[in-house]
Amino acid sequence: MVRLSTIALGLVYGLSNVLGVVADTATLTDPAIDGAVNVGFPTVNITAVLAEAENELGVNGTVTDNLPADYGAPGTTISARDLEKLQELRKRTFGNTVFGAIACLSLKILFPSKTAAVGSSNYAQWNNPSFWSSTTYMTPMCVFRPVSADDISCAMRIIALSQTDFNVVGGGHSAIKGWANAEDGVLIILSGLTGVKIKSGYAEVSTGERWGNVFTALDQNKLMALGGRMSTVGVPGLVLGGGISYLSNNWGFVADQVKNFEVVLANGWVVNANAGANADLFRALKGGSSNFGIVTRVDLYTWPCTKGVYSGQLYFADTRDYPKMFDAVYNYHTVGALQDTQTHLISAFVYVGALGMHMGAFTAFRNVSVPDGGPALKEVLEINPAVTNSSTLQVRPYGTQAIELGSGDMNGLRQDMRDFSVYADKELYKELFQIWNTTMIPKHGSKTGFMGTIAFQPITIKAVAAGVARGGNSLGLEGNTKTMGIINLTHQWADPSHDAAILASLDEIMTASIARAKARNAYHPYFYLNYARKQDNPIGSYGTASVNRLKIVSKYYDPCGIFQDRVPGGFKIPGL
Template sequence: MVRVSNLTVGFLLTLSATLSAALQANVTEELPSIDLDGASAFGLPSDDITDLVAEAEENLGIKSPRFKRRGILRPRLNRGCGSKTTACQGLYNYLHRYKDPKKVAAVFAWEGTSNYNDWNDGSFWSATTYLKPDCVYRPTTSEDISVAIQITVLAKGKFNVVGGGHSAIKGWANADGGVLLSLANFDKVNVNKGGYVEVGAGCRWRDVYSKLDTVGLMCAGGRMAGVGVPGLTLGGGISYLTNEYGFVADNVKNFEIVLGNGAITNANINQNPALFKALKGGSSNFGVVTRIDLYTVASSGVYAGQLYFPQSDFSKLQRAMFNYHSTGATQDPQSHMIAAFVYVGAYQMHLGAFTAYRSVAKADPGPALKELLAVNPGVTSSGTLQVRKYGTMAQELGGSDMAGLRQDMRDLTILVDSTIYNEFWLVFNDRLVKPFSNVPGFQATLAFHPITPKAVQAGKNRGGNSLGLDNITKPILVVNLTTQWASPADDKRIRAALEDIHANYILHAKNRKLYHEYIYLNYARQSDNPLASYGTAAAKALQCASQKYDPNGVFQKQVPGGFKVNFSSTRC
C-alpha cells in the first residue's frame, strides 16, 4: 500500500493549480490585449471562441482537449470530407452554430467538396502558387474574419489570406494545410461624398475604376485591371498617378483591419498612426485588411494608350526613355510611361510595348511624352492613344494579363543612365530569350518604371510611408523582369537562367555605380528582403509596429507566406 503524506498532497494540489493557471495564461497569451487608439470590436467573446475550439477537438477525437467546453457537445458536423484540422472544424462549427446552417456551403469548402477547386486554384493568377489548404473559407464580414483568426490562433493552426491573388510566389497567399481565407466576398465599392472611395479588400482594380468612371472620378491604383487592391496597396503600389500623387499607399485615407488577437480597428492619420504608416509598404505583417479608403480626384478624361514598336525602333526608344526618366517625368508630373521590351514566343517576335499616359482630357502628350510619340509616326497613329475614361487604360493593359500559366517576377532598382537599357536588354535576349524562345507558353518582359523625387514628396505630404525613399534627390528606376511559361517541367532551368540574369544585372549596376538598394515589394522574388531594403530606420519602425499590434507574432508564425519583418530581433 502506498502512503501519501500531507506534504505530498499539498505539493500535488499546488502543482495542479499551477498547471491550470499556466493553461489559462497560455490562452490569454495567445489572444493578447492590444493598446489601440479608438474603438475596436471582436467577432465573438473569447469564451465562445474557446468553446468552439474545444468542441472541434472533441469532434476530431482528440483525447486530451486543451480547452474545457462550456456547453453540450454538438454532433460531429463534418461528414468526413477531406482533412479535418482543428481550425477548419472550429470554423465549420461556428458557421453551423452562429450562422444559417443551410448557407454554410456558400462560404466554406472542405478539400474534396464542390466549391473547393474553384475557390482555391481559381483565386490565383499564377499556376506556381497552387497549393492544398485543408479548407477554404470566404467570410462575408470583418466579424467573421475576427472569429476565424481567433479560432485558428487558439487551435495553433496556420492560415493564409488571398485578395486578388496576383503573386507568382508559391505560398505567399496560400498554404498546404490549414485555412485559406478568401476575401472574395469583400467586393463592395462605395463612393463617399467626402472625397474618397471605400473599397472592399476582395476587389480588383477593375471594380474600383468601373464605379469611379461613371461619376467622373479617379484614384491612384493598379495599372492592370485584374490586379487585387490589397496586395498592390500594402506593397506600396505604382500607378498612372504616381508622379503627381505618390504611391498608391500614399493615397490611402484609412485601413479597416483585423489584428492577430481578433480586434477589428481602423488605422489612419489620427487613429493608430504607427500602424497606418506601417501598412503603407509593410505588406501583410500586421493583420487582415478588410477595407481600404482611397482619396479620389475629379477626372473628365485622360489621354492614354498602348503603342507597340518593332525591334528596329529600340535604339530610338531607349533615347526617349532616358530623356523621359531623367527629366520628363519630373517636369510633367501629370504624365506616366511604362517602357517594356517584350518577347512573345508564340510569334517569335520582339516588340516594344509602351504605355503613354497623361492626366489631361485632350490629345496633348506634353513635352514629356512628345519624343516617344515621334519615334515612329505609323505606330503612334495605329496605337490606342486617345482621350478616354481613366479606368479604361487599366482595362486595356490588363486584357493581355493571362492567368493560369507559370509565372516568375523579380526586380531591382537603379539610377537613370542612357546606356543601361540596351546593356540589360542584350543580357535579356542572350540568356533568356534565345535559350527558351521555343518553350511552350514562353513570354518575357523587361520593363522600367520611374520613381521621381516629386512622387516621393507627394507621399510625404500625406504623412509618409514605410518605403524608405524620403531622401532620394534624383529619379530612380524599378527594373522588372517578368517571365511566363506553360509546363512545370521547365521550371528549374528557366528559374536558373533568371537567377543568373538577375545577379548579372545587380553586379553590372554596382560596377557602374548605378545600383540602388530599394526593392519594390510587389515585384520581388521569394529570396529577396524588400522590407530590409527600406533602410534601417524604416525596417525598425515596421518591426516595432509588429511588436505593438501583433505582440504574439501571429502574422509572423501562423501565416506562412509573405515577406516577414523579423519582429523579435528589435528592441522598441
C-alpha cells in the same frame, strides 16, 4: 454597445494586449473617417466551438484544456502568456495537421456556407482558380471565404488559439509558391468582401475587389484614385506593397493616398488605422505588407475626372526603333517625368515566343482631357508616327486604361516576377536589355507558352516627396536626389518541366545585371515588394530606420507574432 473616445479606446486596447481583457464591442466617432465605426470583435463563444470540433475529431482538450478558465465568457480574449503555453503544447504533441483540422472544423461549425473542405465543390471553385500563376497552387486543409470583417474576427480568434498555419489571398497575383496559399492549414480568401462606396473626397474599397471593378465604379462617378495599372490585380496586395499607379508621378505610391485602413488584428479586434487613430499602424501598412493583420477595407482619396484622360498603348514591332526608344525612356525618366507630373510611362520590351517576335509595348498616360501628350511624352510619340497613329491613344474614362492593359492577362500559366532598382542611366538601360535578351531568348524563347518582358519604370523624387507630404510610408526612399528606375522582369511559360532551367537563367540575369549596375555606380538597394522574388528581402531593403519602426509596430499590434510565425509565406520583417 459603448461609445468610447479615442483616448479611452486606446487605453482599453492597450489593456487587452497586457491583460487579455477587452470590451466586447464599441463604436468610435473618428474625425478622419465618416461617422461611427465598429471596433472590437463580435460575441461568439469560441471555446465552445473549439470544444465541439475537438470532440468530433476525438482529440478532446487539445486546445481548450490549455485556455484560461474564463476564456469563453463575453469580454475576454487570449493573452501573449496563454499563447506561449499553447506553442509549447503544440511542440510537444501534435503537428499542424491536427491543429489545422481543429481550426477547419471549428470554422465549418461556425460558418457552414463559408468554409469548404478538400473535395467539396466550393473548395475546387475557391482554391486554385483564384490564383494568377500555377506556380502557387497548394492544398490547404480548408478554404474560408468571409463576407465581413466580423467573420474574419471570429476566424482569427479560432486560428490564433488552434495555432494552425494560415494564409490570406486577395487577388492572388503573385508567382511565389506559398505567398498567398497554405499547405494543410487554412486559406482565407477575400473575394467575398466586395463593394466600392463613394464618399465625400474618398472611396471605401473592400479588399476582395480587383482594380477593374474599383475603376468602373469611379468612372461612373467621374472620379479617379490611385490604384493598380492592370484591372485583374487585387486591391490589398498592391496597396500593402506600396503600389505604382498611373498617377504616382504626381501623388506618390498608391499607399500614400490611403485615407484609412480597416484591419482585423491577430487577436480578432477590428480597428481603423489612419492619421488620427493607430497612426503607427497606418504608416506601417503603407509598404509593410501582410505583417500586421488582415486589411478588410481601404479608403482611397479621390479626385474629380469629369472629362477623362489621354492614354493608350503603343506597340513597336520594328527593332530598328529600339535605339530611339531607349533614348526616349531615359529622357522621360530624367527630364519629362519631372517637368510634367501628370504623365506616366510604362516602357516594356517583350519577346513573344509563339510569334518569334520582339516588341516594344509602351503605355503612355497623361492626366489631361485633350489628345496631347505634352512635352514630356513628345519624344515617345514621335519615335515612329505609324505606331502612334495605330496606337490605342485616346481621351477616355480613367479606369479603362487599366482594363485595357489587363485584358490579355490570364490565370493558370507558370509565372515568374522579379525586380531590382538602379539610378536612371541610359547606357545601363541598354546593357540590361542586352543581358536579358542574349540570355533568355536563345535558351528559352521557343519553349511552349513562353513570353518574356523587361520593363523600365521610373520612381522620381517628386513621387517620393508626395509620400512624405502625406505623412510618410514604410518604403525608406526619403532622401533620394534623382530618379530611380525599377527594372521588372516578368516571364510566363506552360510546362512545369521547364521551371528549373528558366529560373536558373533568370537568376543568372539578376546576378549579372546587379553587378553591372554596381560597376557603373548606379545600383540602388531597393526592391519593389510587389515584383520581388522570394529571396530578395524587399522589406529589409527599406533601411534600418524603417525596419525598426516596423518591428515596434508588429510587437505592439501582434505581440504573439501570429503573422510572423503562423503565416508561412509573404515577406517578413527581418529580425523578428
